[in-house]
Amino acid sequence: MSKENKFNFTEERLRKIKPAATGKRAYYYDQSTAGLRLTVTDRGGKSFQVQTWSPAKQKPIISTIGKWPSVPLHEARSRASRLLVEVRDGIDPLQLKRQRRAEMTIAEVAEIFMQEHAKPNKKSWRDDECRLNKRIIPDFGAKKMSDLSHEDVKRWHSGLVSAGLSRTTANRYLEVLSGLYTVVLPKTENPCDGIKHYREVQRDRFLNQDEVRRLFATLEAEQNEDIRDYILLSLFIGARRANIQAMRWSDIDFNLQQWCIPFHQSKSGSTMLIPLVVEALEVLERRKATTTSAFVFPGKGKTGHLVDLRRPWQRILNHAGIDDFHLHDLRRTLGSWQAITGASLPVIGKSLGHKSTAATSIYARLSKEPVQFSMQTAVSAMKQIAAMPAEETAANVIGNKTTQER
Missing domain, CATH: 1.10.150 (DNA polymerase; domain 1)
Structure with missing residues (x-):
């Protein structure tokens, strides 16, 4: 244990502790209270724990007190002192905690x-x-x-x-x-055990030619710019809903024409570089010129960005006459149109940020250019269909043939 990791805890010093290295946890020990330590994750989460020797079990034990700052330092010290007394008296704090929690609602x-x-x-x-x-x-x-x-x-x-x-x-x-x-309550009987899950059928829904035309026509008449631009970006980029909602200007490079999703926000746990097609850049540049927010889609809630889109999304679907279509299906639509316009599965996987062990070696060799070209080809095809009169697309509606959604 280094001297830097053992010091007299104060609220101010705890506040200044930085996140641990990626994939690691860091531990800090209080000089004022025996056994009290602070565990810090790579995302900056901080929790108080007590680490001590159990005479009854003849081994070291660790008991979590709670997350800082929800549990303030003075309360953590008080709980740590009580826990140390209980352990010296032969009480197992972990067993006691399980019993108490089992009686909680x-x-x-x-x-x-x-x-x-x-x-x-x-x-x-x-x-x-x-x-x-x-x-x-x-x-x-x-x-x-x-x-x-x-x-x-x-x-x-x-x-x-x-x-x-x-x-x-x-x-x-x-x-x-x-x-x-x-x-x-890991050692308590779980009443959910043995209950059979329903069989889940993987969705394969995406927009066909006629639906693409109707959606673009509806969006062209949409008065709410935030909702319209969000849907367009979802279709042009194919990223996950939560990532687009939390998109920040600081993560967009207009010169390189790409968007960086930080590792702590990506589902794969790795930093993702998403190519930006011309249509996506046009939407972003227009929004950038009229905002002072850090977010591309600012919101009034605690997150600071757009969150709930269910009602406006359903309204748009109703106007476009599109049934059984989810926001996530926009992501599947881009991948499907990439396949329709000739893209390979590795290129599609790279553009959508899929993480597949079997394909990792292939993905690693892909540069940005073929991925961006594939996305641009698919988006251009959708825009071309959207510009056609209804009678021209009705005769050649693409069936719901899809790529596998990973």
Whole structure:
């Protein structure tokens, strides 16, 4: 342990500690309170823990106190002192924590799950939070963790589908509920165990020629510039919804005609360089000239950027006469049109940021040029179709032939 990692904790010094190296964790030890340490992740998450020797178990034990700054330093020191006394008295703090949490309500454990696991570790934590708040807490929040039975969960899972949710969505809800037990109470019986997931059918939906024409016509008449530009960029770039929503001007290089998605925002966990076709650059340059925000799509909420597009998106689909089409299907549409216009699967995978172990060696040899050319060809084809009269496209509508969505 270096001297730099052991010092007298203060709120100010904790605030100045930088994230750990990529893929690593850093540990800092308090000189004022025996056993108290701070764990820092590569994303900057900071949590208090107690590390001490257990006479009962004859081995070192580590117990997590909570995340800083939600747990302030003075409270962490107080809890650490109590834990050390309990360990000296032969009490297993981990077992005691499990027992206490088993008697908590599901709503209380959901809060622990979000603060200690989902937010520090998952890029998709907002999806977990949404599922907890929308169904799990309203349906089970008042129940104690130990009171929820296997039959309760089984009926609930099937009831989600009966209520109109898709089988895929019902499976995602089940996984979040199960996560409350596997993450917060790993040695407690999980009532979700043994419940069979519904079979999920992979979507293969993308826009055919006639739908492309109708969508572009609708967007041309759309008055809300943010929604119109967001949809156009989604179609021209093919990036994931959350990445485009959080797009920053500082990550766009107009000279190199590319957009850099930082590693901590990409699904693959690696920095992604996305080529920008001419049409995407036109949208971005127009928006850049009229904004002072750090975000390409600023919003009024806590994130600072655009988040919820469900209502305007459904309105646009209704106007365009397009059914059963999700925002994510815009990404699939670009990939499918790349395939239609002759692109190879490795080029499509590179442009969409797919991460495949089998194809990694091929992807690594691809330069930006063929990828950007493929994207430009696909976008140009869609724009050409959109400019045609309806009677010309109706006679030659491309069927829903797709590339595999990874």
